[in-house]
Amino acid sequence: xxxxxxxxxxxxxxxxxxxxxxxxxxxxxxxxxxxxxxxxxxxxxxxxxxxxxxxxxxxxxxxxxxxxxxxxxxxxxxxxxxxxxxxxxxxxxxxxxxxxxxxxxxxxxxxxxxxx
Amino acid sequence: xxxxxxxxxxxxxxxxxxxxxxxxxxxxxxxxxxxxxxxxxxxxxxxxxxxxxxxxxxxxxxxxxxxxxxxxxxxxxxxxxxxxxxxxxxxxxxxxxxxxxxxxxxxxxxxxxx
Numbered sequence: 001x002x003x004x005x006x007x008x009x010x011x012x013x014x015x016x017x018x019x020x021x022x023x024x025x026x027x028x029x030x031x032x033x034x035x036x037x038x039x040x041x042x043x044x045x046x047x048x049x050x051x052x053x054x055x056x057x058x059x060x061x062x063x064x065x066x067x068x069x070x071x072x073x074x075x076x077x078x079x080x081x082x083x084x085x086x087x088x089x090x091x092x093x094x095x096x097x098x099x100x101x102x103x104x105x106x107x108x109x110x111x112x113x114x115x116x
Numbered sequence: 117x118x119x120x121x122x123x124x125x126x127x128x129x130x131x132x133x134x135x136x137x138x139x140x141x142x143x144x145x146x147x148x149x150x151x152x153x154x155x156x157x158x159x160x161x162x163x164x165x166x167x168x169x170x171x172x173x174x175x176x177x178x179x180x181x182x183x184x185x186x187x188x189x190x191x192x193x194x195x196x197x198x199x200x201x202x203x204x205x206x207x208x209x210x211x212x213x214x215x216x217x218x219x220x221x222x223x224x225x226x227x228x229x230x
Contacts, residue, residue, distance in 0.1 A: 004158065043120070043206050043221030044159075089158070097164060098172050102217075106158030 002027040004092050004107035012113045017080055021110045023073040023090030031093040031102055035064050035075050038087045038109065047075070047088075080114045087111050118142050122207050122222035129197040129229045137192040137225050139207030147210045148190040149219070150174075150182065152203040159206065165190055197229045 004025045013019050025033070032051045036044035048057045052068040061078045077084055087109040093102040123138045141148065146167045151159040161174030165184040179201055181193040190209075194201060205225045210217040 041224070043208070043223050044219075045221070046218045049218065097166075104159075104161070104219075106160075108156060108158050 002092075002094060002105045004090055004105050006088075006090050006107040006110050008110060009108075010111040010113070012115060013080055015080055015082060015114050015116055018076065018078050019080060019112065021075045021077075021088050021090075021112070023075070023107060025071050025073070025090070025092045025105070025107075027092040027094045027105050029095055030068065030071075031095075033064075033066055033073050034091040034093065034104075035062070035073075036089040036091060038089055040086070044089055077112075082114050082116070085112060085114045120207055120209055120220050120222035122205075122225050124225060125223065126226050127228070129194075129227065131197060131199065131229060133197050134193070134195050135197065135227075136194075137205055137207075137227070139190045139192065139222060140188050141190075141207075141209040141220070142188065143209060143211065143220065144187060145209035145211045145220075146187065147217070148184065149208045149210075150180070150190070150192045151206045151208065152176065153206060153224075154203050162192065162205075194227075199229050201227065202229045203227060 007022045034049045035047040038044040047062050048064040050057050050066045056065045063076045066073045089109045090107040092105045120141045149164045150162040153159050160176045163182040165171045168187050171182050207222045208219040210219045
């Protein structure tokens with residue numbers, strides 16, 4: 001069964017600190033892995049997309065890594081800010097849907113809270 | 117750019133009532149999707165469309181219908197609302213078949229069925 005598991009489920013850190021969120025997946029076939037940020041009451045917003053040949057990709061203070069052999073990914077947030085408080089969702093793109101587009105398997109997210 | 121616009125943002129329905137969630141995008145994207153997000157669960161695909169006049173079922177289509185008469189609009193219809201359809205619904209769009217195409221999501225519609 002295709003699954004995406006994220007850890008921890010929730011995390012509280014102090015402003016300015018770094019943190020790392022984990023994602024393990026069993027999706028096959030694999031096309032790419034995405035990290036989304038979802039603010040409360042809003043839709044998810046894409047942070048990074050990585051294919052199997054990419055080991056790391058950065059977007060400002062966000063750095064994602066991918067190990068396609070072990071089927072693991074991480075999202076590292078540097079120098080956290082209050083605005084980083086959100087749910088971070090790992091999404092794995094697998095087989096092609098009928099007519100095109102990709103079947104996406106969503107993790108349940110890590111709820112991050114950044115405090116003063 | 118408005119991106120993906122969903123209406124309404126909130127709605128309370130009684131069991132058995134019908135309603136339509138509206139979704140419109142102004143990015144000329146061919147691909148559009150409807151997802152539902154339940155507490156503690158990952159987003160699940162309800163229906164999707166690869167272009168005007170073409171729709172397909174996703175993982176959880178039962179109790180829903182869609183249509184795609186134009187590129188811009190992709191409404192989701194609930195015919196006989198049930199408590200199990202209480203959820204947050206997200207519409208999304210993307211621009212192509214590329215495996216790395218980025219989905220743009222709307223802000224969501226929170227539906228409660230009592």
